[in-house]
Amino acid sequence: MPKDGGIGASSKRREDVRFLTGNGNYTDDINMRGQTYVHFLRSDIAHGTLNSVDTSAAAAMPGVIQIFTGTDFEAVGSIPCGWQVTDKHGEPMQEPRHPVLAHGKVRHVGEPIAAVVAESLSQARDAAEAIEVDIAELPAVVDMKDAVKEGAPKVHDDLTSNLCYDWGFVEENKGAVDEAFKNAAHVTTLELTNNRLVANPMEPRVAIGDYNRSDEEHTLYTTSQNPHVIRLLMGAFVLGIPEHKLRVVAPDVGGGFGTKIFHYQEEAFCTFAAKAINRPVKWTSTRSEAFISDAHGRDHVTKIEMALDADNNFTALRTDTYANMGAYLSTFAPSVPTWLHGTLMAGNYKTPLIYVNVKAVFTNTVPVDAYRGAGRPEATYQLERLVDKCAHELGVDPIALRRQNFITEFPYATPVAVEYDTGDYNATMDKLEEMTDMSGFEARRKASEAKGKLRGFGVNCYIEACGIAPSNLVGQLGARAGLYESATVRVNATGGLVVMTGSHSHGQGHETSFAQVVAEMIGIDESMIDIVHGDTSKVPMGMGTYGSRSIAVGGSAMVRATEKIIAKAKKIASHLLEASEGDIELKDGAFSVAGTDKSVAWGDVTLAAYVPHNYPLDDIEPGLEETAFYDPSNFTYPSGAYACEVELDPETGQVTIERFAAADDFGNIINPMIVTGQVHGGLAQGIGQALLENCAYDEDGQLLSASYMDYAMPRASDLPMYDVDHSCQTPCTHNPLGVKGCGEAGAIGSPPAVVNAVLDAMRSGGKDIGHIDMPVSPARVWAAMNGTDGTAAHAGATAANAKPNG
Structure with missing residues (x-):
């Protein structure tokens, strides 16, 4: 028989109620007091020297607040790469600078050259058309094998070639592998292409930057699969903002498929520009922009x-x-x-x-x-x-x-x-x-x-x-961040729970399945559990959702945090029941003494945690909240x-x-x-x-x-x-x-x-x-x-x- 709830049950997705009734809260639904709009002027050629960008005519147009070009970002960092690969010779990969706005050269169709911030989106678009750009077109290189040939046009002049790395794995196997082919009874050979793809999530990317001058706090609202990583990369490596002064919020996200994992130029721009003009700055990608600015796949x-x-x-x-x-x-x-x-x-x-x-x-x-x-x-x-x-x-x-x-x-x-x-x-x-x-x-x-x-x-x-995973291994392999996950479980006095997770849901049903896990462990109804994610001001730390890691890593962190909650609750229950802690059992939302009919309900124990009139104060402090970090082996x-x-x-x-x-x-x-x-x-x-x-x-x-x-x-x-x-x-x-x-x-x-x-x-x-x-x-x-x-x-x-x- 199918289960009615908990692990193994086909519980209906609770989040679908708001999605199907038009009550989702997506980034583009957010509009702020004093909000401005940005339109990016993007390169229409793939490779060229950027001789000049004349914004004078555009700056005088109605509604224009400020126009930014690459020179405005010379003092900020490069958009960072989160993983360094070492090649088969022990040398680190070639890693070029990635500017927020193009500077010196343009290197692909769609690269942003200038950004017009205006009172309305139509005014920003009109002004962008008035910007005069002088680009000396250079030969482009598209085919990978052509790109690594001697004399090929270089995408980055400061690199030795277009080869990022030449990686061999496992290098010590190579001789034995070649020998096995010499001795093979049969060899099958195949040449193939894995075609390049565009992810095309239902919701295009959006970024809104806000700055509060009174407390010097930056806020970025963005369509991201991992807001904590965006906070780390953008704050530490691009804009130099201390993490405690940078909040990143990823509300409902309409599909990601990987393309919303990454830190993009538009996020850094909106955050930077909001401070520069002291007003919120909003960008919503068009579908045409997405094709030339969202990261592609495969190839x-x-x-x-x-x-x-x-x-x-x-x-x-x-x-x-x-x-x-x-x-x-x-x-x-x-x-x-x-x-x-x-x-x-x-x-x-x-x-x-x-x-x-x-x-x-x-x-x-x-x-x-x-x-x-x-x-x-x-x-x-x-x-x-x-x-x-x-x-x-x-x-x-x-x-x-x-x-x-x-x-x-x-x-x-x-x-x-x-x-x-x-x-x-x-x-x-x-x-x-x-x-x-x-x-x-x-x-x-x-x-x-x-x-x-x-x-x-x-x-x-x-x-x-x-x-x-684990973090110590991937660190040796070049990852520039840990790949653990965190969870905080906060129990209210009346027995309800708030679970704050570093994983992020963009269609996977986390609000339902995560609640099922915790409900199963405690023996309470899933409706008593609220799942919170996507806001760095509410969740202490997290590494987001990608690579099918949510339940295996994020769910495991929740299990560990809930185990801590149960362990503390058992101490309280043992005091209330005047029994040894080792004899306390938790089942179906009640604590009981093994072998007896003595029991106390989950809600009574949680109330005692916050109203400690009868409480083992000598042993534990009041309250019922625990955090756990889980790093897989x-x-x-x-x-x-x-x-x-x-x-x-x-x-x-x-x-x-x-x-x-x-x-x-x-x-x-x-x-x-x-x-x-x-x-x-x-x-x-x-x-x-x-x-x-x-x-x-x-x-x-x-x-x-x-x-x-x-x-x-x-x-x-x-x-x-x-x-x-x-x-x-x-x-x-x-x-x-x-x-x-x-x-x-x-x-x-x-x-x-x-x-x-x-x-x-x-x-x-x-x-x-x-x-x-x-x-x-x-x-x-x-x-x-x-x-x-x-x-x-x-x-x-x-x-x-x-x-x-x-």
Whole structure:
């Protein structure tokens, strides 16, 4: 029977009441007394010397308060990068300055050159059009391999080249890996691209800066996934504001997907300008601005190889990847293709030798950073496409080949420096086969062929690392912040609780699931618990929400704080019940003496804590509030197996997803309904990448897909009704809840399943091309189906890259 509440119950999301009734409080809903508006004049060329910015005519226009340019920010810091990567030679990465407003040069289309602050937004826009900018255009570099060639135009003149770092991992494995390839019975090689994406959350970014001259306190309201990190980065490294004088508030946030983790120029500008003019300054991104100012995702070009012995066992894996950083280093950008990608290249398999090389490259494009999954989708896509190609070349069943090479004993230390604590990959594959009705596939294929269509089946497995940790390890790997989480639990005199968490909710349902955890521990109704987040003045510290860390890290901090509350409450209860503290039990919201009928209600104990008329004052102080910091000892490792069935029209190249099944192992589940919703959302984004989405630049650095006219987002009609299961549960062994995280799984596991299915359908129609790059749009599929050979088909697919809608 389903539970009515607490851990494991599908409690309805309490936050949905305000969202669905129009009562959400988003940053753009905030308007302040005396508020002004800013419009950014952005570069319309990708690379050039900024000779002059003449603001004189614009400054005289109606409503203009002040116009800022790069010279106004010469004395402030650079937008910081939060992770330093050391290359395979032991040298730190090249790290260029990232100005708030362009100074000296512009380096990508969309870089802000000037900012007009005016009484109204329309006045700011009009004045921005009157600014005269003289830019001497320079050759732009967009292709990563071209960017690292001798003599390529340099994005940053003060750097030695456009190579940010050349990272090898694990470097001492390289010789043994090369030797294993020499001795291999079979080698499969694959070259592929992981297409660049724009996150496109429903709510565009917004920033409002405010300054109180009487107490010298700055406040930034922003659409952020981690307000405490924004406070740290902006205060300490950009504007030099003491943390106790800087408040950052992230209210309701309408989706993030990673793109709202980072500290952006607009946040620093609004905070700086509010003090400069002594009035609030507000900026709301347009959708067009978002395409050229929000950090993009993915954008890897990879060659990957697998060595196998005569029995089809994986013996070695090596990869060579070019990873695009864009024009500047965004907050977590250097870590994505290295520690979030290279460390996951073992996947679900017991490959004994692995070597990963990553070259991070600067180009004249928008900065690239974490996007839902962040490195894990790239690793999974490479590996699972390669394994499928192995199976096809060897003439063996792709599921059987995977099963043969699965890791089956845990804990398992991979050759890429992580240790999986639990998992059961055969169990998720068993569940997947049960869900997909594989025995009926041939009949479904024949039915498709009778309609003139081709049908294909694709499968893949994935594993991901969530809850990046521990802090002492990631510090050695280059992280410039701790990756713990904090929680404060405050109990009121009447028994209600306020839980203040450093995690941030931007659609995940934290206000519901976090309350379920605390309610389960105490045995009270979830309605008695209020979850507070997103305000640095209310929550002491926090590291935000990303990497599926909320329940595993933030939830664990809440558990530890609640355990402290319960321990103190038991002391009070033992005094009230005149019993030994060791005999006190808490169940269903009441404290009782073991083996007796003596009890006292939760509310009576909490009242005694604040009205201490009968209270053990010699032992403990009044009140009931506790704080805990939780720093995990390891990542968590969700895993799963996905299958996709597609129908392909060979006349048009149109691909339709007919069936999609996802069997996931997320460890213990807090709220099954919320977990299913998270998987659904991730699947939509992964399928969007596989079929439709593509961020394309021309050779001059102009973004060709800069609006929804050219960037194809998935619609409901593009997606099937998913079959989702998360009954295979191997609990995490090192956090108190046994949870693993679920937010990114769908986006990680779905792209290779779709592409594998499309290639299977093409083979059934007599076209075996080996690989097709995402997005598998009608134009690309048609070109591949009509190519004279695999090379011609791939060339046709590449030519279609800039037009994903075909």
